[in-house]
Amino acid sequence: MTLKKTVDRPLEAADIRGNWATLMLPINDDERIDFTRLADEIDTLIGFDVDGIYSNGTAGEFYNQTETEFDQIQALLAQKCRTAGMPFQIGVSHISPILSLERLKRSLKWEPGAVQVILPDWFPTTEAEQIAFLRKMAAVSETVRLVLYNPPHAKVRLTPEEFGRLKEAIPQLVGVKVLGGDLNWYAQMRQHMADLSVFVPGHFLATGVREGAHGAYSNVACLHPKVAQDWYNLMQTNLETALEWETRIRQFITECIAPFITGNRYSNQACDKFLAVVGGWGTVGSRLRWPYLSIPESEAGPVREAAKRLIPEFFTPGENR
Secondary structure (H helix, E strand, O other): OOOOOOOOOOOOHHHOOEEEEEOOOOEOOOOOEOHHHHHHHHHHHHHOOOOEEEOOOOOOOHHHOOHHHHHHHHHHHHHHHHHHOOOEEEEOOOOOHHHHHHHHHHHHHHOOOEEEEOOOOOOOOOHHHHHHHHHHHHHHHOOOEEEEEOOOOOOOOOOHHHHHHHHHHOOOEEEEEOOOOOHHHHHHHHHHOOOOEEEOOHHHHHHHHHOOOOEEEOHHHHHOHHHHHHHHHHHHHOHHHHHHHHHHHHHHHHHHHHHHHHHHOOOHHHHHHHHHHHHOOOOOOOOOOOOOOOOOHHHHHHHHHHHHHHOHHHHOOOOOO
C-alpha cells in the first residue's frame, strides 16, 4: 500500500514514494499557456488519486517560461493541491543557477512538500561546484527538502556513489530522479543511496521497485495517470504480475514511442505530451512551445491501436478511464 498522503509538513525521503504525475502545459496556437485547461488538468490528476503531482519537469517545459508564468503555474497548482490534500512538488529548475535560486525563493510561500532542482547546466559542474550550488539552495529552502533531477541528457550524469556523497554533504537532499541502470547499478544504489528516495523512469518502475527504488516521476503517468497508479498499487500486492505489465509497457515504448526520438526527430518532452494524446485522458494536447517540434496529433491513432493490443489495461472501459 502507498503511504498516507502528506501535505501539512515538508516531505522526507520516506514520504516520497509511488506514482507522481507531471504537470504538462497546454499551449495554444498563439504560444500562450491555456490556464483554463491547466486548471482542468490539475483537477483531473487529483481525481485520479495519484500519489503526488509535480510541476516544471522537462515535460512541464520549465526552460521555456517567463517568470510571471512560472508564478502563475505554481500558485494554481498549490491552491488546488492544498485544497484537495494532494502532495505536490514544485520544480524550480532553470539553466541559470541564479534564476533557479530566485524561483526557489518565490516558491516557499506556496509551501510545497519539496522542490526539484537540476544542476547548473551550461558547463559541466565539478563535485565541489555541485555541493556549492546545492548548499546555497538548501540554505534558502530551510525546511523544504530538495529533490535532484539528473536526466540522461544532463551535462553531468552522477553515479550512485556520487549521489551518496552529495547526500552526505547536503542533508536536505532527500530524493533523486535518475535514469537507473542494470543490476550492478541497483547494487550500487542500495550501497550508496540508502538515505535517498530514488525515482526511476516510469516504464522501468516494477523492476526498480523489485531492486529497491521507490517510485517514478512517470512517463507512464503521461499515457494515463490513473492506470499508472493502478500499476504501482499492483506492485505492492502482486509484483510478478506488475513485472509482466512492465514487459509489455517497455515493448510499447520501444516499438511505438522510441522511433519518434531516433535521429533526434523529436524531444523527450514531445513524446510525453504525445503519450497524453494517445491515452486520451485530458486536453493537454501535444503542442510544445517554440522552437521545439511537436509530434502531430494525427500520429496518435495508429499508436493508440498498437497500445490497445500491447497494453489493453490502459484502455479498459471503467471509472475515470
